[in-house]
Amino acid sequence: MKRRDFLKGMAVTGAAAGVSGGLGLLPKSAEAADKVDFGHVKGLKVEVLSETSWFDNAVFKKDLMDYGGAMTNQYKIPWHWDNAGGYMTKITVYPLEGDPKIFLMDTGWNNGWVDYIYDEKSDMGKLLTSKQVDTMILSHWHLDHYWGVESTLKRNPKITMYAPKTYYPEDMALLKGGKNVAKTKDGKEVVINQNKVPHQGKLVLTAPEGEKGTGVYQLMPGVALKMYDVPILLRVRGENVMYFNVKDKGIVTVTGCCHPGILTLNAWARRNVKDYQPYGCYGGLHITLFETWDPKFDDIIKGVKAFKLKKVGCNHCTGWIWAEKAAEAGVPIVKGTNKFKTYKRTSSVAKDSNAFLTNGDTVKF
């Protein structure tokens, strides 16, 4: 079959394609015979606590460049602490029956910024302290999603945490109440992260096979978590993705960075989730985060259109450029507002096009 015919077939009939079980080393014969049915939710609301992982792209890239670029171990770079922000998302799930449940995805980078967001720009601080938020999903071990873990733990050290099993010793040292040090070019040691509150709650280390070989971890009816074991920049590996099955609408994915690729997420769901219907996504989509372009980014625009997603909420590492070009090309990008301008710091790349869901914005599915 020609690729073009195949793609048309996927879009029209829902025939399957894509990675399964992490790195996709699954032959066709091993396609899911029993599709996962993790139930439905009535809907969900995603609030952007913070999508500004860093404020000045140039400073971040200079740090990256000075210490070896995208392949470097993130723990070997003495990052500019004053440039650090963080990525955190509040997800309120409305079940078919009963009270809403709130999840926290990720815990930011700079504790000062995370504390500010938790206490002054949202109710997340109170929700954590009062244990109304008792579950945190760590999407992946990147610095801007994880190194601010103390801010979460000092409010709720017993929070249940789901994190990819593909951690490094430095990651676990921080979680258990430690710190990490990097050397500057002139040999000076700099503390790059610190956590004085060891995690005391349940830690679920996620793997591609999921619970009982289903490929997912069911968090509640209609909500599943899937771990994709993919290699990522800065020596990191593996990402957790949240799947929501909204009744009468379809599948919504919520991601930290979406390193596996938004189409991969939907391709997996198409093959493995019962009665899959494409609906929407929220999160960083990891495309033009460095304000650069590549022919494959045009490919992603075409692919997203072919998958017929109805609501694309994006920010963070998606890159403004991609979001704007995608919107121009007809991708249903959910526009943000100017709320972010009321925050004490804003990103140097923020634009008036509102192609991003920025800090303080909300999207409902």
Place this chain on the structure above:
Amino acid sequence: MSDGRVNGAKFNYILGLINLAVVFCIVWLLWYVFMHADGVMRLYTPMYGFSLVAVLLSAVILISQVLGWPADPAKPLAAGAAIAQGILGAVLSLAVMFVVYYLVFWLFIGKYGVAYFSVPALLAAGGTGVEAYNVQEWSSTAILYFSTAFLWWALVWNLGFGRWPWQDDNRWVVGWSRVFVVSFFSIITFALLFHPHVCLLFPEAQKMVGAKPWWEGWADTSSAFFGLGVVLCTLWWVVFSDLFWEGRPWSWFNREGEGNLLKGVITFLATLAMGLITVYILTAIFNAIWMEPYVGGQYTDGPDWRFIHMGEVAGFCVLFAFIWKYYFNNWPNGLPLLLRGIIRTIIGVAGGMLIYWFYYSSLSRAVLGKVPGWAQPGDSPLVWTLLFLTVVLIQGQFFHNWPLRSAGREEGA
């Protein structure tokens, strides 16, 4: 018929294996100093390190294959002479790399002509996304692509056209003439296969400068990884036919022992056809493993990654072919050409797969600092493969494969 004897003595395969182990360690040391994520210089950003290695390999090929220095690398040399010449060749290659990379691309062509080849020129241009890190990666990508085109033409010209049409002139006329003709075709190839991709690297696509990638319609990607994959799969058969088949079947078209126009054209077209067939076969294999790719797919789902991965597979096989030639004397040697060519080809593919296995195994995590898994953005096995190949070629060409092939030394079986 070759009996595999080297300098009148049997080849010592144990020494060859030891030599390979030493070269592996040298490559690891170079990797740690220049590329490793926890190493000293960390040039693997990734594109900067990638392009530097590609230009260094191009420099080695330029000197040894295009210019034809030294004239007879297969000739045994006394240890002292081999070492002196080897060091000279390595230093010359590095000098050419620096001159080409920084003077020619950055400060000459890039500054006064095509800006995307030059970090300083791009920085001076300004605009969205123009920061040191981005422009370094952009210019490195362009230089890498040009090197790919150069490597293709250098090797296929040597195999097909040889010294034609300058065979009656002295070796320096031949060498320098080949430099110009290979450069000429490299420029055309770069323009057709890679320039459209480079023009799309920028936040504002350079649509007036570069045509829409012509292959997008059926390759399902605008990425020039398509061209990279095709070129490297073609080079796979250029190298295999040169080393394992000892120049056959192309040498059947020789006239008076020399290459000619007909031989060159046939070699070029036939190896290209073999490359395309290889692309077709690898596509089927990849589809069986990872299923069909689709437009916009990322990681193993991406058509662009599938094409570069074909190139990576080709790279592993090419590396093994040179390893087999230099360290294992191109075994077997005492059989009819058809038989030894078939056996070597099977060994070459199997050896390539062995290197593939190593690169994607947990061993490479310890040795290369690689994150396990396929298709890491920016990561390409080609970087390590080309570095390894460069060291192998420096020993084989400039050192006359010393110490495995030295004058006056008795080599026991």
